[in-house]
Amino acid sequence: MxxxxxxxxxxxxxxxxxxxxxxxxxxxxxxxxxxxxxxxxxxxxxxxxxxxxxxxxxxxxxxxxxxxxxxxxxxxxxxxxxxxxxxxxxxxxxxxxxxxxxxxxxxxxxxxxxxxxxxxxxxxxxxxxxxxxxxxxxxxxxxxxxxxxxxxxxxxxxxxxxxxPPADPSAMDYNGIFDYGLIGNPDTKLFLWPDCQGYPEDSRGFAVFGSELHAQKSGFKQSPGCSRPES
Incomplete structure:
Protein backbone atom coordinates (compact mmCIF):
# COMPACT_ATOMS: atom_id res chain seq x y z
CA MET A 1 0.00 0.00 0.00
CA PRO A 165 -36.00 22.72 4.13
CA PRO A 166 -38.20 25.35 2.48
CA ALA A 167 -41.94 24.89 2.94
CA ASP A 168 -42.30 24.71 -0.83
CA PRO A 169 -39.59 22.74 -2.74
CA SER A 170 -39.90 25.21 -5.61
CA ALA A 171 -38.66 27.92 -3.25
CA MET A 172 -35.18 26.39 -3.07
CA ASP A 173 -32.54 28.95 -4.02
CA TYR A 174 -31.17 26.84 -6.88
CA ASN A 175 -28.98 29.58 -8.33
CA GLY A 176 -27.79 30.96 -5.03
CA ILE A 177 -26.14 27.74 -3.88
CA PHE A 178 -23.56 28.08 -6.62
CA ASP A 179 -21.85 31.22 -5.32
CA TYR A 180 -18.67 29.35 -4.48
CA GLY A 181 -16.12 31.25 -2.46
CA LEU A 182 -18.38 34.21 -1.71
CA ILE A 183 -16.97 35.79 1.46
CA GLY A 184 -17.40 38.98 3.44
CA ASN A 185 -14.91 41.20 5.22
CA PRO A 186 -16.28 41.71 8.76
CA ASP A 187 -14.42 45.02 9.10
CA THR A 188 -15.53 46.70 5.87
CA LYS A 189 -18.85 44.82 5.56
CA LEU A 190 -18.09 44.21 1.88
CA PHE A 191 -18.47 40.86 0.10
CA LEU A 192 -16.49 39.60 -2.88
CA TRP A 193 -15.98 36.58 -5.14
CA PRO A 194 -12.68 34.75 -5.76
CA ASP A 195 -11.99 36.61 -9.02
CA CYS A 196 -12.33 40.03 -7.40
CA GLN A 197 -9.36 42.25 -6.65
CA GLY A 198 -8.41 42.09 -2.99
CA TYR A 199 -9.65 38.54 -2.44
CA PRO A 200 -7.48 37.18 0.41
CA GLU A 201 -5.27 34.11 0.09
CA ASP A 202 -6.25 33.21 3.64
CA SER A 203 -9.96 33.80 4.28
CA ARG A 204 -9.95 32.75 7.92
CA GLY A 205 -11.95 35.26 9.93
CA PHE A 206 -14.11 36.19 6.94
CA ALA A 207 -17.83 35.47 6.76
CA VAL A 208 -18.82 32.74 4.27
CA PHE A 209 -22.06 33.09 2.31
CA GLY A 210 -24.08 30.68 0.21
CA SER A 211 -25.50 33.39 -2.03
CA GLU A 212 -25.45 37.10 -2.74
CA LEU A 213 -28.86 37.41 -1.09
CA HIS A 214 -27.46 35.72 2.01
CA ALA A 215 -24.64 38.27 2.13
CA GLN A 216 -27.01 41.21 1.70
CA LYS A 217 -29.36 39.97 4.41
CA SER A 218 -26.34 39.70 6.71
CA GLY A 219 -25.65 43.41 6.27
CA PHE A 220 -22.86 43.16 3.68
CA LYS A 221 -22.57 45.14 0.45
CA GLN A 222 -20.86 44.27 -2.82
CA SER A 223 -17.25 45.42 -3.00
CA PRO A 224 -16.78 48.25 -5.56
CA GLY A 225 -15.60 46.97 -8.92
CA CYS A 226 -16.43 43.39 -7.99
CA SER A 227 -19.19 41.63 -9.92
CA ARG A 228 -20.66 38.14 -9.81
CA PRO A 229 -18.95 35.78 -12.31
CA GLU A 230 -21.14 35.00 -15.29
CA SER A 231 -22.26 31.38 -15.38
Missing part, protein backbone atom coordinates in the same frame (compact mmCIF):
# COMPACT_ATOMS: atom_id res chain seq x y z
CA UNK A 2 2.82 2.41 0.87
CA UNK A 3 4.50 1.73 -2.46
CA UNK A 4 1.22 2.35 -4.26
CA UNK A 5 0.69 5.68 -2.51
CA UNK A 6 4.27 6.71 -3.19
CA UNK A 7 3.83 5.89 -6.87
CA UNK A 8 0.68 8.01 -7.01
CA UNK A 9 2.39 10.99 -5.38
CA UNK A 10 5.49 10.71 -7.59
CA UNK A 11 3.39 10.42 -10.75
CA UNK A 12 1.38 13.48 -9.76
CA UNK A 13 4.51 15.44 -8.90
CA UNK A 14 6.14 14.57 -12.22
CA UNK A 15 3.02 15.59 -14.08
CA UNK A 16 2.96 18.92 -12.28
CA UNK A 17 6.69 19.52 -12.66
CA UNK A 18 6.46 18.92 -16.38
CA UNK A 19 3.54 21.35 -16.76
CA UNK A 20 1.70 18.62 -18.69
CA UNK A 21 -1.81 19.99 -18.51
CA UNK A 22 -3.22 18.29 -21.60
CA UNK A 23 -2.40 14.64 -20.95
CA UNK A 24 -4.51 11.92 -22.59
CA UNK A 25 -3.93 8.37 -21.32
CA UNK A 26 -5.54 4.96 -21.59
CA UNK A 27 -5.64 2.43 -18.79
CA UNK A 28 -7.89 1.04 -16.09
CA UNK A 29 -9.35 2.12 -12.77
CA UNK A 30 -7.96 -0.03 -9.97
CA UNK A 31 -9.81 1.60 -7.07
CA UNK A 32 -12.91 3.75 -6.60
CA UNK A 33 -12.57 5.83 -3.45
CA UNK A 34 -15.90 7.62 -3.79
CA UNK A 35 -18.15 9.03 -6.47
CA UNK A 36 -15.62 11.52 -7.82
CA UNK A 37 -12.20 10.20 -6.77
CA UNK A 38 -10.41 7.09 -8.01
CA UNK A 39 -7.04 5.49 -8.66
CA UNK A 40 -6.11 5.09 -12.31
CA UNK A 41 -3.34 2.87 -13.70
CA UNK A 42 -2.09 3.84 -17.15
CA UNK A 43 -1.09 1.22 -19.71
CA UNK A 44 2.56 1.92 -18.94
CA UNK A 45 2.05 1.07 -15.27
CA UNK A 46 1.88 4.55 -13.71
CA UNK A 47 -0.65 5.17 -10.96
CA UNK A 48 -2.58 8.41 -10.60
CA UNK A 49 -5.06 9.57 -7.99
CA UNK A 50 -7.76 11.13 -10.17
CA UNK A 51 -10.35 13.71 -9.14
CA UNK A 52 -13.13 14.04 -11.71
CA UNK A 53 -13.19 17.52 -13.18
CA UNK A 54 -16.08 19.91 -12.42
CA UNK A 55 -18.17 17.42 -10.46
CA UNK A 56 -18.66 16.93 -6.73
CA UNK A 57 -20.36 13.72 -5.63
CA UNK A 58 -22.02 13.29 -2.23
CA UNK A 59 -19.60 12.31 0.52
CA UNK A 60 -19.74 8.70 1.83
CA UNK A 61 -21.64 9.90 4.90
CA UNK A 62 -24.27 11.70 2.83
CA UNK A 63 -27.45 10.47 1.21
CA UNK A 64 -26.62 9.05 -2.23
CA UNK A 65 -22.91 8.93 -1.40
CA UNK A 66 -22.86 5.13 -1.48
CA UNK A 67 -25.02 5.04 -4.60
CA UNK A 68 -22.64 7.37 -6.42
CA UNK A 69 -19.67 5.16 -5.56
CA UNK A 70 -21.49 1.99 -6.66
CA UNK A 71 -22.59 3.68 -9.88
CA UNK A 72 -18.97 4.46 -10.77
CA UNK A 73 -17.78 0.97 -9.83
CA UNK A 74 -20.44 -0.62 -12.04
CA UNK A 75 -19.63 1.56 -15.05
CA UNK A 76 -15.87 1.01 -14.80
CA UNK A 77 -15.67 -2.66 -13.81
CA UNK A 78 -13.31 -4.55 -16.12
CA UNK A 79 -13.17 -1.78 -18.71
CA UNK A 80 -10.35 0.09 -20.39
CA UNK A 81 -10.92 3.84 -20.10
CA UNK A 82 -9.33 7.12 -21.14
CA UNK A 83 -8.51 9.99 -18.84
CA UNK A 84 -7.87 13.51 -20.10
CA UNK A 85 -5.89 15.31 -17.40
CA UNK A 86 -5.96 19.10 -17.43
CA UNK A 87 -4.18 19.95 -14.16
CA UNK A 88 -2.96 18.68 -10.79
CA UNK A 89 -4.40 20.07 -7.57
CA UNK A 90 -2.65 20.84 -4.30
CA UNK A 91 -3.33 17.29 -3.08
CA UNK A 92 -1.42 15.84 -6.08
CA UNK A 93 -4.65 14.60 -7.63
CA UNK A 94 -4.93 14.64 -11.41
CA UNK A 95 -7.99 16.70 -12.37
CA UNK A 96 -9.49 14.87 -15.30
CA UNK A 97 -12.35 13.91 -17.56
CA UNK A 98 -12.86 10.14 -17.77
CA UNK A 99 -14.16 8.66 -21.02
CA UNK A 100 -15.81 5.24 -21.16
CA UNK A 101 -15.25 2.76 -24.04
CA UNK A 102 -18.57 3.72 -25.66
CA UNK A 103 -17.65 7.41 -25.66
CA UNK A 104 -19.75 8.47 -22.69
CA UNK A 105 -18.11 10.81 -20.20
CA UNK A 106 -18.24 9.64 -16.59
CA UNK A 107 -18.33 13.22 -15.28
CA UNK A 108 -21.50 13.88 -17.26
CA UNK A 109 -23.07 10.52 -16.43
CA UNK A 110 -22.83 11.25 -12.71
CA UNK A 111 -24.44 14.66 -13.08
CA UNK A 112 -27.19 13.52 -15.45
CA UNK A 113 -28.21 10.71 -13.07
CA UNK A 114 -28.39 13.08 -10.12
CA UNK A 115 -25.40 11.47 -8.41
CA UNK A 116 -23.12 14.50 -8.40
CA UNK A 117 -23.27 18.25 -8.50
CA UNK A 118 -21.78 20.38 -11.23
CA UNK A 119 -18.88 21.83 -9.24
CA UNK A 120 -18.72 25.41 -10.47
CA UNK A 121 -15.47 26.45 -8.87
CA UNK A 122 -13.90 28.05 -11.91
CA UNK A 123 -15.40 30.14 -14.64
CA UNK A 124 -16.37 29.79 -17.41
CA UNK A 125 -18.29 26.64 -16.52
CA UNK A 126 -18.98 23.68 -18.80
CA UNK A 127 -22.37 24.44 -20.39
CA UNK A 128 -23.04 20.73 -21.00
CA UNK A 129 -22.69 19.90 -17.31
CA UNK A 130 -24.80 22.88 -16.37
CA UNK A 131 -27.60 21.75 -18.71
CA UNK A 132 -27.43 18.14 -17.51
CA UNK A 133 -27.63 19.21 -13.89
CA UNK A 134 -30.60 21.46 -14.55
CA UNK A 135 -32.46 18.59 -16.23
CA UNK A 136 -31.64 16.24 -13.35
CA UNK A 137 -32.92 18.85 -10.91
CA UNK A 138 -36.16 19.34 -12.86
CA UNK A 139 -36.74 15.58 -12.97
CA UNK A 140 -35.92 15.05 -9.27
CA UNK A 141 -33.27 12.55 -10.31
CA UNK A 142 -31.06 11.00 -7.65
CA UNK A 143 -30.09 13.41 -4.89
CA UNK A 144 -32.45 16.08 -6.24
CA UNK A 145 -35.41 14.14 -4.85
CA UNK A 146 -34.57 15.88 -1.55
CA UNK A 147 -35.45 19.61 -1.67
CA UNK A 148 -33.21 20.26 1.34
CA UNK A 149 -30.19 18.48 -0.11
CA UNK A 150 -26.87 19.68 1.33
CA UNK A 151 -24.07 20.28 -1.21
CA UNK A 152 -21.00 18.17 -0.40
CA UNK A 153 -18.76 21.24 -0.01
CA UNK A 154 -21.11 22.50 2.72
CA UNK A 155 -21.25 19.02 4.26
CA UNK A 156 -17.46 18.97 4.47
CA UNK A 157 -17.36 22.44 5.97
CA UNK A 158 -20.22 22.06 8.41
CA UNK A 159 -19.88 18.32 9.10
CA UNK A 160 -23.33 17.61 7.82
CA UNK A 161 -25.24 20.45 9.47
CA UNK A 162 -28.50 20.84 7.58
CA UNK A 163 -30.63 23.90 7.01
CA UNK A 164 -34.40 23.66 7.47
Missing amino acids: LKTLQTIVVAGALLFAGQCFAVDMTGKVVEVLDGDTLTFESNDGRLFRVRLKEVDAPEPGQTFGRQATQFVETLLKGKSVRVKISSVDRYDRAIAVLILPDGRVLNRELVSHGLAWHYRVHFPVDPALRALEYQAWKQNAGLWVDPSVVPPWEFRREKGARKP
Whole structure:
Protein backbone atom coordinates (compact mmCIF):
# COMPACT_ATOMS: atom_id res chain seq x y z
CA MET A 1 0.00 0.00 0.00
CA LEU A 2 2.82 2.41 0.87
CA LYS A 3 4.50 1.73 -2.46
CA THR A 4 1.22 2.35 -4.26
CA LEU A 5 0.69 5.68 -2.51
CA GLN A 6 4.27 6.71 -3.19
CA THR A 7 3.83 5.89 -6.87
CA ILE A 8 0.68 8.01 -7.01
CA VAL A 9 2.39 10.99 -5.38
CA VAL A 10 5.49 10.71 -7.59
CA ALA A 11 3.39 10.42 -10.75
CA GLY A 12 1.38 13.48 -9.76
CA ALA A 13 4.51 15.44 -8.90
CA LEU A 14 6.14 14.57 -12.22
CA LEU A 15 3.02 15.59 -14.08
CA PHE A 16 2.96 18.92 -12.28
CA ALA A 17 6.69 19.52 -12.66
CA GLY A 18 6.46 18.92 -16.38
CA GLN A 19 3.54 21.35 -16.76
CA CYS A 20 1.70 18.62 -18.69
CA PHE A 21 -1.81 19.99 -18.51
CA ALA A 22 -3.22 18.29 -21.60
CA VAL A 23 -2.40 14.64 -20.95
CA ASP A 24 -4.51 11.92 -22.59
CA MET A 25 -3.93 8.37 -21.32
CA THR A 26 -5.54 4.96 -21.59
CA GLY A 27 -5.64 2.43 -18.79
CA LYS A 28 -7.89 1.04 -16.09
CA VAL A 29 -9.35 2.12 -12.77
CA VAL A 30 -7.96 -0.03 -9.97
CA GLU A 31 -9.81 1.60 -7.07
CA VAL A 32 -12.91 3.75 -6.60
CA LEU A 33 -12.57 5.83 -3.45
CA ASP A 34 -15.90 7.62 -3.79
CA GLY A 35 -18.15 9.03 -6.47
CA ASP A 36 -15.62 11.52 -7.82
CA THR A 37 -12.20 10.20 -6.77
CA LEU A 38 -10.41 7.09 -8.01
CA THR A 39 -7.04 5.49 -8.66
CA PHE A 40 -6.11 5.09 -12.31
CA GLU A 41 -3.34 2.87 -13.70
CA SER A 42 -2.09 3.84 -17.15
CA ASN A 43 -1.09 1.22 -19.71
CA ASP A 44 2.56 1.92 -18.94
CA GLY A 45 2.05 1.07 -15.27
CA ARG A 46 1.88 4.55 -13.71
CA LEU A 47 -0.65 5.17 -10.96
CA PHE A 48 -2.58 8.41 -10.60
CA ARG A 49 -5.06 9.57 -7.99
CA VAL A 50 -7.76 11.13 -10.17
CA ARG A 51 -10.35 13.71 -9.14
CA LEU A 52 -13.13 14.04 -11.71
CA LYS A 53 -13.19 17.52 -13.18
CA GLU A 54 -16.08 19.91 -12.42
CA VAL A 55 -18.17 17.42 -10.46
CA ASP A 56 -18.66 16.93 -6.73
CA ALA A 57 -20.36 13.72 -5.63
CA PRO A 58 -22.02 13.29 -2.23
CA GLU A 59 -19.60 12.31 0.52
CA PRO A 60 -19.74 8.70 1.83
CA GLY A 61 -21.64 9.90 4.90
CA GLN A 62 -24.27 11.70 2.83
CA THR A 63 -27.45 10.47 1.21
CA PHE A 64 -26.62 9.05 -2.23
CA GLY A 65 -22.91 8.93 -1.40
CA ARG A 66 -22.86 5.13 -1.48
CA GLN A 67 -25.02 5.04 -4.60
CA ALA A 68 -22.64 7.37 -6.42
CA THR A 69 -19.67 5.16 -5.56
CA GLN A 70 -21.49 1.99 -6.66
CA PHE A 71 -22.59 3.68 -9.88
CA VAL A 72 -18.97 4.46 -10.77
CA GLU A 73 -17.78 0.97 -9.83
CA THR A 74 -20.44 -0.62 -12.04
CA LEU A 75 -19.63 1.56 -15.05
CA LEU A 76 -15.87 1.01 -14.80
CA LYS A 77 -15.67 -2.66 -13.81
CA GLY A 78 -13.31 -4.55 -16.12
CA LYS A 79 -13.17 -1.78 -18.71
CA SER A 80 -10.35 0.09 -20.39
CA VAL A 81 -10.92 3.84 -20.10
CA ARG A 82 -9.33 7.12 -21.14
CA VAL A 83 -8.51 9.99 -18.84
CA LYS A 84 -7.87 13.51 -20.10
CA ILE A 85 -5.89 15.31 -17.40
CA SER A 86 -5.96 19.10 -17.43
CA SER A 87 -4.18 19.95 -14.16
CA VAL A 88 -2.96 18.68 -10.79
CA ASP A 89 -4.40 20.07 -7.57
CA ARG A 90 -2.65 20.84 -4.30
CA TYR A 91 -3.33 17.29 -3.08
CA ASP A 92 -1.42 15.84 -6.08
CA ARG A 93 -4.65 14.60 -7.63
CA ALA A 94 -4.93 14.64 -11.41
CA ILE A 95 -7.99 16.70 -12.37
CA ALA A 96 -9.49 14.87 -15.30
CA VAL A 97 -12.35 13.91 -17.56
CA LEU A 98 -12.86 10.14 -17.77
CA ILE A 99 -14.16 8.66 -21.02
CA LEU A 100 -15.81 5.24 -21.16
CA PRO A 101 -15.25 2.76 -24.04
CA ASP A 102 -18.57 3.72 -25.66
CA GLY A 103 -17.65 7.41 -25.66
CA ARG A 104 -19.75 8.47 -22.69
CA VAL A 105 -18.11 10.81 -20.20
CA LEU A 106 -18.24 9.64 -16.59
CA ASN A 107 -18.33 13.22 -15.28
CA ARG A 108 -21.50 13.88 -17.26
CA GLU A 109 -23.07 10.52 -16.43
CA LEU A 110 -22.83 11.25 -12.71
CA VAL A 111 -24.44 14.66 -13.08
CA SER A 112 -27.19 13.52 -15.45
CA HIS A 113 -28.21 10.71 -13.07
CA GLY A 114 -28.39 13.08 -10.12
CA LEU A 115 -25.40 11.47 -8.41
CA ALA A 116 -23.12 14.50 -8.40
CA TRP A 117 -23.27 18.25 -8.50
CA HIS A 118 -21.78 20.38 -11.23
CA TYR A 119 -18.88 21.83 -9.24
CA ARG A 120 -18.72 25.41 -10.47
CA VAL A 121 -15.47 26.45 -8.87
CA HIS A 122 -13.90 28.05 -11.91
CA PHE A 123 -15.40 30.14 -14.64
CA PRO A 124 -16.37 29.79 -17.41
CA VAL A 125 -18.29 26.64 -16.52
CA ASP A 126 -18.98 23.68 -18.80
CA PRO A 127 -22.37 24.44 -20.39
CA ALA A 128 -23.04 20.73 -21.00
CA LEU A 129 -22.69 19.90 -17.31
CA ARG A 130 -24.80 22.88 -16.37
CA ALA A 131 -27.60 21.75 -18.71
CA LEU A 132 -27.43 18.14 -17.51
CA GLU A 133 -27.63 19.21 -13.89
CA TYR A 134 -30.60 21.46 -14.55
CA GLN A 135 -32.46 18.59 -16.23
CA ALA A 136 -31.64 16.24 -13.35
CA TRP A 137 -32.92 18.85 -10.91
CA LYS A 138 -36.16 19.34 -12.86
CA GLN A 139 -36.74 15.58 -12.97
CA ASN A 140 -35.92 15.05 -9.27
CA ALA A 141 -33.27 12.55 -10.31
CA GLY A 142 -31.06 11.00 -7.65
CA LEU A 143 -30.09 13.41 -4.89
CA TRP A 144 -32.45 16.08 -6.24
CA VAL A 145 -35.41 14.14 -4.85
CA ASP A 146 -34.57 15.88 -1.55
CA PRO A 147 -35.45 19.61 -1.67
CA SER A 148 -33.21 20.26 1.34
CA VAL A 149 -30.19 18.48 -0.11
CA VAL A 150 -26.87 19.68 1.33
CA PRO A 151 -24.07 20.28 -1.21
CA PRO A 152 -21.00 18.17 -0.40
CA TRP A 153 -18.76 21.24 -0.01
CA GLU A 154 -21.11 22.50 2.72
CA PHE A 155 -21.25 19.02 4.26
CA ARG A 156 -17.46 18.97 4.47
CA ARG A 157 -17.36 22.44 5.97
CA GLU A 158 -20.22 22.06 8.41
CA LYS A 159 -19.88 18.32 9.10
CA GLY A 160 -23.33 17.61 7.82
CA ALA A 161 -25.24 20.45 9.47
CA ARG A 162 -28.50 20.84 7.58
CA LYS A 163 -30.63 23.90 7.01
CA PRO A 164 -34.40 23.66 7.47
CA PRO A 165 -36.00 22.72 4.13
CA PRO A 166 -38.20 25.35 2.48
CA ALA A 167 -41.94 24.89 2.94
CA ASP A 168 -42.30 24.71 -0.83
CA PRO A 169 -39.59 22.74 -2.74
CA SER A 170 -39.90 25.21 -5.61
CA ALA A 171 -38.66 27.92 -3.25
CA MET A 172 -35.18 26.39 -3.07
CA ASP A 173 -32.54 28.95 -4.02
CA TYR A 174 -31.17 26.84 -6.88
CA ASN A 175 -28.98 29.58 -8.33
CA GLY A 176 -27.79 30.96 -5.03
CA ILE A 177 -26.14 27.74 -3.88
CA PHE A 178 -23.56 28.08 -6.62
CA ASP A 179 -21.85 31.22 -5.32
CA TYR A 180 -18.67 29.35 -4.48
CA GLY A 181 -16.12 31.25 -2.46
CA LEU A 182 -18.38 34.21 -1.71
CA ILE A 183 -16.97 35.79 1.46
CA GLY A 184 -17.40 38.98 3.44
CA ASN A 185 -14.91 41.20 5.22
CA PRO A 186 -16.28 41.71 8.76
CA ASP A 187 -14.42 45.02 9.10
CA THR A 188 -15.53 46.70 5.87
CA LYS A 189 -18.85 44.82 5.56
CA LEU A 190 -18.09 44.21 1.88
CA PHE A 191 -18.47 40.86 0.10
CA LEU A 192 -16.49 39.60 -2.88
CA TRP A 193 -15.98 36.58 -5.14
CA PRO A 194 -12.68 34.75 -5.76
CA ASP A 195 -11.99 36.61 -9.02
CA CYS A 196 -12.33 40.03 -7.40
CA GLN A 197 -9.36 42.25 -6.65
CA GLY A 198 -8.41 42.09 -2.99
CA TYR A 199 -9.65 38.54 -2.44
CA PRO A 200 -7.48 37.18 0.41
CA GLU A 201 -5.27 34.11 0.09
CA ASP A 202 -6.25 33.21 3.64
CA SER A 203 -9.96 33.80 4.28
CA ARG A 204 -9.95 32.75 7.92
CA GLY A 205 -11.95 35.26 9.93
CA PHE A 206 -14.11 36.19 6.94
CA ALA A 207 -17.83 35.47 6.76
CA VAL A 208 -18.82 32.74 4.27
CA PHE A 209 -22.06 33.09 2.31
CA GLY A 210 -24.08 30.68 0.21
CA SER A 211 -25.50 33.39 -2.03
CA GLU A 212 -25.45 37.10 -2.74
CA LEU A 213 -28.86 37.41 -1.09
CA HIS A 214 -27.46 35.72 2.01
CA ALA A 215 -24.64 38.27 2.13
CA GLN A 216 -27.01 41.21 1.70
CA LYS A 217 -29.36 39.97 4.41
CA SER A 218 -26.34 39.70 6.71
CA GLY A 219 -25.65 43.41 6.27
CA PHE A 220 -22.86 43.16 3.68
CA LYS A 221 -22.57 45.14 0.45
CA GLN A 222 -20.86 44.27 -2.82
CA SER A 223 -17.25 45.42 -3.00
CA PRO A 224 -16.78 48.25 -5.56
CA GLY A 225 -15.60 46.97 -8.92
CA CYS A 226 -16.43 43.39 -7.99
CA SER A 227 -19.19 41.63 -9.92
CA ARG A 228 -20.66 38.14 -9.81
CA PRO A 229 -18.95 35.78 -12.31
CA GLU A 230 -21.14 35.00 -15.29
CA SER A 231 -22.26 31.38 -15.38
